[in-house]
Amino acid sequence: MLKIRNLRAVIDGKEILRGINLDIKAGEIHAIMGPNGSGKSTLAAVLAGNEAFEVIEGSVEFNGKDLLDMSPEDRAREGLFLSFQYPVEIPGVSMTNFLRTALNEQKKYRGEEILSASDFLKLMRDRKKLVDMDSDLTNRSVNEGFSGGEKKKNEIFQMAMLNPGLAILDETDSGLDIDALRVVANGVNKLRRPDNATILITHYQRLLDYIVPDKVHVLFKGQIVKSAGKELAVELEKNGYDWIKQEMEA
Amino acid sequence: MASEQDKLLEEVTNREYQYGFHSDIEMDVLPKGLSEEVVAEISRRKGEPEFMLEYRLKAYRNWLKMKVPDWAHLKINEIDFQDIIYYAAPKKKPRLDSMDDVDPELRATFDKLGIPLDEQKILSGIAVDAIIDSVSVKTTFRETLAEKGIIFCSMSEAIKEHSDLVKKYLGSVVPPEDNYFAALNTAVFSDGSFVYIPKGVRCPMELSSYFRINTMNTGQFERTLIIAEEDSYVSYLEGCTAPMRDENQLHAAVVEIVALERAEVKYSTVQNWYPGDKEGKGGIYNFVTKRGLCKGDYSKISWTQVETGSAITWKYPSCVLMGNNSVGEFYSVALTNNFQQADTGTKMIHLGKNTRSLIVSKGISAGRSQNSYRGLVKVSKNADNARNFSQCDSMLLGDKCGAHTFPYLEINNNTAKVEHEATTSKIGEDQIFYCNQRGINTEDAVGLIVNGYVKEVINQLPMEFAVEAQKLLQISLEGSVG
Amino acid sequence: MNISEQDIGFIKLFDSNRSFIEEHASPVVNAEREKAYAAFSAKGMPRPKTEAYKYTNLLPWFKAEHTQAFSLNGEWERVVESFQCNVNELDSYTIYTVNGRYCDSGKNGTLPDGIVVGSFAELSKEYPELMEKHYGSLADVESDGFVALNSMFAIDGVFVYVPKNKVLEKPLQIINILSGDRDLMINQRNLIVVEENAQARVLFCDHTASNMRFVVNSVTEGFVAESGMLDFYNLQNQHNGTVMLGGYYFDQESRSLLNANYFTLHTGITRNNIYARLNGAKAENHVSGLYVIDKNQHVDNFTFIDHAVADCESNELFKGVMDDASTGAFTGRIMVAPDAQRTNAYQSNNNLLLTNSAKINTRPQLEIYADDVKCSHGATVGQLDEEAMFYLRARGISKEEANILLMFAFAYQVIEKINVPALKDQIRELVEKRFRGELDKCDSCVVCGQIGVQQLQTESR
Ligand SMILES: Nc1ncnc2c1ncn2[C@@H]1O[C@H](COP(=O)(O)OP(=O)(O)O)[C@@H](O)[C@H]1O
Numbered sequence A: 001m002l003k004i005r006n007l008r009a010v011i012d013g014k015e016i017l018r019g020i021n022l023d024i025k026a027g028e029i030h031a032i033m034g035p036n037g038s039g040k041s042t043l044a045a046v047l048a049g050n051e052a053f054e055v056i057e058g059s060v061e062f063n064g065k066d067l068l069d070m071s072p073e074d075r076a077r078e079g080l081f082l083s084f085q086y087p088v089e090i091p092g093v094s095m096t097n098f099l100r101t102a103l104n105e106q107k108k109y110r111g112e113e114i115l116s117a118s119d120f121l122k123l124m125r126d127r128k129k130l131v132d133m134d135s136d137l138t139n140r141s142v143n144e145g146f147s148g149g150e151k152k153k154n155e156i157f158q159m160a161m162l163n164p165g166l167a168i169l170d171e172t173d174s175g176l177d178i179d180a181l182r183v184v185a186n187g188v189n190k191l192r193r194p195d196n197a198t199i200l201i202t203h204y205q206r207l208l209d210y211i212v213p214d215k216v217h218v219l220f221k222g223q224i225v226k227s228a229g230k231e232l233a234v235e236l237e238k239n240g241y242d243w244i245k246q247e248m249e250a
Numbered sequence B: 001m002a003s004e005q006d007k008l009l010e011e012v013t014n015r016e017y018q019y020g021f022h023s024d025i026e027m028d029v030l031p032k033g034l035s036e037e038v039v040a041e042i043s044r045r046k047g048e049p050e051f052m053l054e055y056r057l058k059a060y061r062n063w064l065k066m067k068v069p070d071w072a073h074l075k076i077n078e079i080d081f082q083d084i085i086y087y088a089a090p091k092k093k094p095r096l097d098s099m100d101d102v103d104p105e106l107r108a109t110f111d112k113l114g115i116p117l118d119e120q121k122i123l124s125g126i127a128v129d130a131i132i133d134s135v136s137v138k139t140t141f142r143e144t145l146a147e148k149g150i151i152f153c154s155m156s157e158a159i160k161e162h163s164d165l166v167k168k169y170l171g172s173v174v175p176p177e178d179n180y181f182a183a184l185n186t187a188v189f190s191d192g193s194f195v196y197i198p199k200g201v202r203c204p205m206e207l208s209s210y211f212r213i214n215t216m217n218t219g220q221f222e223r224t225l226i227i228a229e230e231d232s233y234v235s236y237l238e239g240c241t242a243p244m245r246d247e248n249q250l251h252a253a254v255v256e257i258v259a260l261e262r263a264e265v266k267y268s269t270v271q272n273w274y275p276g277d278k279e280g281k282g283g284i285y286n287f288v289t290k291r292g293l294c295k296g297d298y299s300k301i302s303w304t305q306v307e308t309g310s311a312i313t314w315k316y317p318s319c320v321l322m323g324n325n326s327v328g329e330f331y332s333v334a335l336t337n338n339f340q341q342a343d344t345g346t347k348m349i350h351l352g353k354n355t356r357s358l359i360v361s362k363g364i365s366a367g368r369s370q371n372s373y374r375g376l377v378k379v380s381k382n383a384d385n386a387r388n389f390s391q392c393d394s395m396l397l398g399d400k401c402g403a404h405t406f407p408y409l410e411i412n413n414n415t416a417k418v419e420h421e422a423t424t425s426k427i428g429e430d431q432i433f434y435c436n437q438r439g440i441n442t443e444d445a446v447g448l449i450v451n452g453y454v455k456e457v458i459n460q461l462p463m464e465f466a467v468e469a470q471k472l473l474q475i476s477l478e479g480s481v482g
Numbered sequence C: 001m002n003i004s005e006q007d008i009g010f011i012k013l014f015d016s017n018r019s020f021i022e023e024h025a026s027p028v029v030n031a032e033r034e035k036a037y038a039a040f041s042a043k044g045m046p047r048p049k050t051e052a053y054k055y056t057n058l059l060p061w062f063k064a065e066h067t068q069a070f071s072l073n074g075e076w077e078r079v080v081e082s083f084q085c086n087v088n089e090l091d092s093y094t095i096y097t098v099n100g101r102y103c104d105s106g107k108n109g110t111l112p113d114g115i116v117v118g119s120f121a122e123l124s125k126e127y128p129e130l131m132e133k134h135y136g137s138l139a140d141v142e143s144d145g146f147v148a149l150n151s152m153f154a155i156d157g158v159f160v161y162v163p164k165n166k167v168l169e170k171p172l173q174i175i176n177i178l179s180g181d182r183d184l185m186i187n188q189r190n191l192i193v194v195e196e197n198a199q200a201r202v203l204f205c206d207h208t209a210s211n212m213r214f215v216v217n218s219v220t221e222g223f224v225a226e227s228g229m230l231d232f233y234n235l236q237n238q239h240n241g242t243v244m245l246g247g248y249y250f251d252q253e254s255r256s257l258l259n260a261n262y263f264t265l266h267t268g269i270t271r272n273n274i275y276a277r278l279n280g281a282k283a284e285n286h287v288s289g290l291y292v293i294d295k296n297q298h299v300d301n302f303t304f305i306d307h308a309v310a311d312c313e314s315n316e317l318f319k320g321v322m323d324d325a326s327t328g329a330f331t332g333r334i335m336v337a338p339d340a341q342r343t344n345a346y347q348s349n350n351n352l353l354l355t356n357s358a359k360i361n362t363r364p365q366l367e368i369y370a371d372d373v374k375c376s377h378g379a380t381v382g383q384l385d386e387e388a389m390f391y392l393r394a395r396g397i398s399k400e401e402a403n404i405l406l407m408f409a410f411a412y413q414v415i416e417k418i419n420v421p422a423l424k425d426q427i428r429e430l431v432e433k434r435f436r437g438e439l440d441k442c443d444s445c446v447v448c449g450q451i452g453v454q455q456l457q458t459e460s461r
């Protein structure tokens, strides 16, 4: 589904991603861990097409297509979804209008029928239940005045609405209390299908108690320095990242 | 708490100006008044080449046709330009290469100001050009600098010895007809500093001018010109003081900076001219034109000022961002107390592409003073991708003073991003209380809070100046809680 | 200062028409005229270099040679019959003026008991002391030559009176129509008095109904007494040949509330002078504006919030979108008088330039003479938020659509402040259509769906 080869990206002349290689197959869940500033969010942003970062080398294939060649909106319509680490507030744009526009554009792109207003509302109601989202939140502007936890839930709700092939969840678990964490994890698990995949970017083993990854990668200074099964997450939780650093420097 | 605050307020208004002494130095003085003859006489006494005389006379004739600007938020007593001495120089002409030739009284004066002219005594590695009334008396470290090709001398010398550079750049940033006070300065300026940094040279030490008005009834009209060639860097500082006198004295300086490709100039000022007494009597009228031209691509000019003195300050250090990717910065602390008035700020003129400017202004008003920020950010039609951010804060100490903000944003390009923010508020009572609760008295608390408030600006100053500036603010402020 | 030839032209015009003007005006209006005449003779109109008019030069249009509307003597009032201004489903009381004159067209609905709306001429007989107390007391002939000019030529206008404790449930819509078969200069005058505890919502709709050049100098004074509430809306929708100088002067007493909103969706040249004096403790003031302009249009909002006493609050928001070669200007002066302690005053002005020929000049100003205050202002010029843009696109929304969404969101923060739901819906729709390019930029009837100028002209032939 996703094939990343030697991906290098810079911002302000600083190289943040220094040759990333990663393969993800349909049905898999991958966790990417790593200390602060190692480039996890940058990787997510580059995959989603944030133009602030410049790709200087490498390739990314998504369902057989050249991802880097696409605009951010086309990537989304192709089924890539990014749950932002810091979802932006957009005052004046209502959640409903926003989601309807997003969903309709996706349908148009895929040559599918556009949802009627009532079908759309039904879908909203249904998906809200899935993530246990307060009804009131969808009547507001996008993320405006949402608490940290509400913002994260809202990301998962949007994911449920847009039903992506590949979801990248950037620290969707941080700042959540245990109940909210369970809700988010439940949402992810329920949406899991054999034909979709998930990248979990996280700091904590905690989330991985609820969503069991197939693979765990450690990103360090812009490179994936270790990949293993889920036991790696446990080890990181216990011993921190220092041993990796030492291993690297040795 | 109110009565204690009143007491503290009174205490601070009673504080004496620390630099208010007068020195008995024998001076060579022109009679009061201004005319073509006086202008010519200044030029003659300074032994200037012909082109300078012409230049001055032209400016003088222009000046006669101009009017004192009245747009600032200032009440200015009428200035009698015939009641001012336009030239005063110490009689014992110092020979610049030897310290022994400097009038001992004069040396003592600068020692008292904390500006030792003796190179041996200078630990901090700052080269100083000391200017008293109208004339540069001593420039230190010249030889060290000369080794790198850096010219640091008085303006008078530069006119004689580097007349090509002077001809090329003098008035190229601030033309003689620019404004009333610039025209006057051009006609009568007597001295100032000249700095030339050759291509690729990073000036190894801070350069500094120290200005002092001493003689009664004199105006001080110094002229500074800084030229930074490609890939060069210099940090320049100026400080100023004057004796206490009952009448107002005029200071109308012009500073011009030219930065060529990738050059960077940092210009810092700690201005502490005599502010007048607590009744508002006397004090310096500080009408200054300072402007930098970022002529080359990727050049940068940064102004930092701490303004605590003067009865009236009228001053807008500006940057003309002509080169592509050039950067202008303005950091300012303006503190007014008693009857002081300040109308100060900056202009950022974006002409080149990808130009950036930053404005950080912190005003503090106490007593019965009026403190205004006035600034212009202009983005011209061809200045694609210009960026500006301005933050202008005012703090009020006491209910008899005023704090004002007058920014102008003139934007003629749709790729510009310009943001201005301003706030005005009283010093935080909850902050003072918090300090009180931790055992810090109100006076110290105010000092702490104000120092925190201005930190962003003070941090821009070279270390030695930062300490001095902080002390200065403390002295001017202790206890003045409103 | 010497006055100019142009000023002398107006003085001569006045001298030769004085008896006609005075004959048709009420004594209060005539008394103010004396002062105005003296002030104008001394100072004339503000020169282009005057700081307050730095960004808008009106002198090329303010000329005595124009036909003056007062001389028409109601000639064009029949235009009201064919004119429609229907803010969708807006249930309102409607009053018309044509070329500055109150127009008793029979279309005016009946007002609730005790609420008075009418012409100066008529109402100054019934309420002479009210007129005398308020007329000219806020719009100062000394401080602005254009006010002096207006007061010199003013004859009649609309007088709105909401007595003590009365609540005007439905909004009062005042439709100002400009019409005629030649270029016209119009001096219009309005007076709104909201007494203690009374409440009203007043909507001014400014329209043009023929294709001539109209130069309008209008002065509106509004008084909100203790605990009174006034919502004021100005919808400007005039064709490109219009030069509109609108002066709006408000006074607020204790615990009063004023919401004043200015929407300029179409004009030639507009200059709004908006002044509000907070004159009683706990008064609350909200002034906002939205200008969406294109072609060579020019809008200059000049606002002055005067915190004259302690314990008041003001909140100001102006937003502008400049397309084509249009130019915008904003001045926001906040003054806090000595002793006006515990003032809270906030202001912000945000602008978007859509082309490289569009321009904006903005000057927020704080002038503060009291220390226990919280004041701030902010001004921005720039593009849409890049982060928000990316967020929308990352959800599959195209760049163009995201642009429109964000532009609309930008404008919406002003629209949101409208307290008349039907009006809010109407403006929201219009602005969105406008951003989608679905409205002909030339259509002079974007706001109320009135009959277009062309259509009207063919009909009246
Ligand atoms: N917009 C940006 N401008 C400059 N540097 C950035 C920017 N965004 C991220 N960086 C830098 O890139 C590095 C990686 O950041 P990030 O991807 O956010 O790390 P992580 O998500 O792993 O904590 C950090 O050093 C950060 O400072």
Ligand SMILES: [Mg+2]
Residues within 6 Å of the ligand: A040, A041, A042, A085, A171
């Ligand atoms: Mg991150």
